[in-house]
Amino acid sequence: MLDEANICSYNWRDDWDRDTAGKRLHGLGATMTVEECLAFLATQGRDTVLAKIVDLLQLVHGMDKSGMVPQQHGNALIALGRVRDLSGLEMSEHAAELNKSEACVDWGSVSTQDWIRHQCHQPSGAAADLLHVGEQFANLPKTIGALRDGSIGFAHAAIIARHAQAITHSDSAEPFDEAPFLKAALESSVSRLWYYSMHAWHRADPDGVADEQREAAARRYLRLTDGDDGTLYVKGEFDSAAGATIRTALEPLAQPHGDGDDRGREHRNADALVELAGHCLDTAAVPQHGSVRPHVQVTTTLETLQGLIGAPAGEMALSLPISAKTVQRIACDSSVTRVLLGTDSAVVDAGRAKRVVSGGSRRLLDARDKHCRWPGCERPASWSSAHHVIHWAQGGKTDLSNMILLCQHHHWMVHEGGWRLSLAADARVIAVPPETDFYPPEFYPSARAPDEFDVA
Numbered sequence: 001m002l003d004e005a006n007i008c009s010y011n012w013r014d015d016w017d018r019d020t021a022g023k024r025l026h027g028l029g030a031t032m033t034v035e036e037c038l039a040f041l042a043t044q045g046r047d048t049v050l051a052k053i054v055d056l057l058q059l060v061h062g063m064d065k066s067g068m069v070p071q072q073h074g075n076a077l078i079a080l081g082r083v084r085d086l087s088g089l090e091m092s093e094h095a096a097e098l099n100k101s102e103a104c105v106d107w108g109s110v111s112t113q114d115w116i117r118h119q120c121h122q123p124s125g126a127a128a129d130l131l132h133v134g135e136q137f138a139n140l141p142k143t144i145g146a147l148r149d150g151s152i153g154f155a156h157a158a159i160i161a162r163h164a165q166a167i168t169h170s171d172s173a174e175p176f177d178e179a180p181f182l183k184a185a186l187e188s189s190v191s192r193l194w195y196y197s198m199h200a201w202h203r204a205d206p207d208g209v210a211d212e213q214r215e216a217a218a219r220r221y222l223r224l225t226d227g228d229d230g231t232l233y234v235k236g237e238f239d240s241a242a243g244a245t246i247r248t249a250l251e252p253l254a255q256p257h258g259d260g261d262d263r264g265r266e267h268r269n270a271d272a273l274v275e276l277a278g279h280c281l282d283t284a285a286v287p288q289h290g291s292v293r294p295h296v297q298v299t300t301t302l303e304t305l306q307g308l309i310g311a312p313a314g315e316m317a318l319s320l321p322i323s324a325k326t327v328q329r330i331a332c333d334s335s336v337t338r339v340l341l342g343t344d345s346a347v348v349d350a351g352r353a354k355r356v357v358s359g360g361s362r363r364l365l366d367a368r369d370k371h372c373r374w375p376g377c378e379r380p381a382s383w384s385s386a387h388h389v390i391h392w393a394q395g396g397k398t399d400l401s402n403m404i405l406l407c408q409h410h411h412w413m414v415h416e417g418g419w420r421l422s423l424a425a426d427a428r429v430i431a432v433p434p435e436t437d438f439y440p441p442e443f444y445p446s447a448r449a450p451d452e453f454d455v456a
């Protein structure tokens with residue numbers, strides 16, 4: 001049995017049997033206090049001590065956790081956090097020393113950081129943090145002291161060290177002073193420390209900050225990759241200010257809107273990006289490309305537009321073939337160029353000549369509805385499309401009695417999402433969920449009447 005009060009009885013016999021300082025220690029028969037164990041370990045080599053630390057952690061890992069109360073779990077987490085922070089500190093000194101040699105390159109790695117990343121199972125950033133702290137050791141006596149006594153964590157020290165590194169290596173900076181950084185670390189969380197450190201760094205070295213941000217902007221990229229099935233995959237990196245511009249534009253569009261909006265955050269972000277792009281195209285906010293203004297072009301047959309069985313899929317530039325429902329949505333508002341092909345692929349209707357919601361009736365529609373008519377949605381008219389309740393391809397009229405404003409998301413819900421909209425006799429809009437899904441009656445978005453307007 002392991003005895004927590006007498007950890008020395010665990011697997012330490014090999015060491016006990018060694019003759020140390022003239023005193024022979026005996027195996028399980030002899031007992032030592034924890035203090036005596038530590039005093040004994042202090043006489044051993046570094047490798048032995050480190051191996052025992054690992055053994056001790058294994059010992060802790062093997063202890064029964066059942067029956068522990070939350071307070072005990074919390075205490076254990078705090079204590080293990082200290083273990084992690086102090087090992088980080090210790091690792092950083094070794095890392096910096098190792099980095100003074102070419103050993104890691106001789107061992108086949110491209111750099112010390114890469115060797116640490118691989119051998120110590122660390123992400124690149126964590127390996128770099130070890131090197132930064134280790135290399136700035138002499139510049140950070142108070143920070144290291146605070147880390148040793150537990151008033152800050154290793155992650156705090158790593159942020160300070162990164163800034164110390166930038167400032168000490170800058171030609172334009174004042175001499176590095178750790179005091180303002182440490183003060184911020186003692187008062188803030190790790191994530192807030194980045195914020196305060198940026199200010200302290202800027203005070204010490206504005207040109208250095210500008211250089212760093214210029215380099216971050218130069219690293220911007222956005223990779224758009226087509227999957228075999230036509231899916232677009234997006235990956236990218238933006239500097240902080242550019243990221244803020246993107247977030248500021250997407251944030252309001254990515255809020256849940258309308259009754260029954262159960263999309264997750266990332267789904268709403270993606271929809272917001274599509275909405276932003278669509279709006280820029282609809283409002284001609286994108287500069288002319290060559291001699292034409294960029295717009296979404298769909299090529300389809302009348303049969304597809306009418307949703308007839310056996311009709312071919314529609315075609316859209318930069319996309320694989322699209323379903324009739326998507327064709328119908330895009331053609332619904334007619335703010336796109338239509339190229340209708342007859343059965344012999346002859347173009348029978350090109351451009352915006354017909355069934356376009358004219359400027360005058362669109363203004364009346366905007367004035368009547370003011371915003372998306374989906375129950376609970378208030379996306380403004382300028383961000384909405386004119387939806388034909390009965391599609392014009394099926395004989396629906398392009399006049400106010402057959403049109404309502406719908407934002408991009410709700411327009412999609414109606415055409416592709418399987419929802420149906422009904423106009424009640426009193427002109428209220430009722431959204432009816434797809435029959436395939438189970439929606440309890442209370443989930444039905446409540447009807448919304450148009451704003452005060454004399455419907456023509």
Ligand SMILES: [Zn+2]
Pocket residue numbers: 328329332333386387388411415
């Ligand atoms: Zn529509």
Ligand SMILES: [Zn+2]
Pocket residue numbers: 257258372373374377378379406407408409410
């Ligand atoms: Zn809406």
